[in-house]
Amino acid sequence: MAIKTVDMNRLAAMTGNLFESVAILSKRSRQISTNIKTELDDKLSYFEGFEQELEDPRFQEEQAKVSVEFELRPEPTEMAINEMIEGNTFFRHTKEEPDSLY
Numbered sequence: 001m002a003i004k005t006v007d008m009n010r011l012a013a014m015t016g017n018l019f020e021s022v023a024i025l026s027k028r029s030r031q032i033s034t035n036i037k038t039e040l041d042d043k044l045s046y047f048e049g050f051e052q053e054l055e056d057p058r059f060q061e062e063q064a065k066v067s068v069e070f071e072l073r074p075e076p077t078e079m080a081i082n083e084m085i086e087g088n089t090f091f092r093h094t095k096e097e098p099d100s101l102y
Helices: 008-015 018-045 057-071 076-086
Strands: none
Touching: 008 018, 008 076, 018 057, 018 076
16 A cells, blocks of 8 residues: 555645544544445345355455455545545534533
């Protein structure tokens, strides 16, 4: 995996604060990771219940193809950064409540 530099000033400019950008990227990365894990679990659940067929080399090849497909995908963090740079990440600020409630 090649190392790619990221313009931190560009990320900070998107939210006005670098730490806020990192927090948004972290949350989006976790969402992507969860989606990928769910998708992988769904695909691998097909192979459950085939006890005798698991010894068949063709069946093992199919399982290996599914696993390799997911291993070759970019990391969730990289996907989140690319989404944010492309402007495909949506976030909102919660409104702060006024202090005059007391």
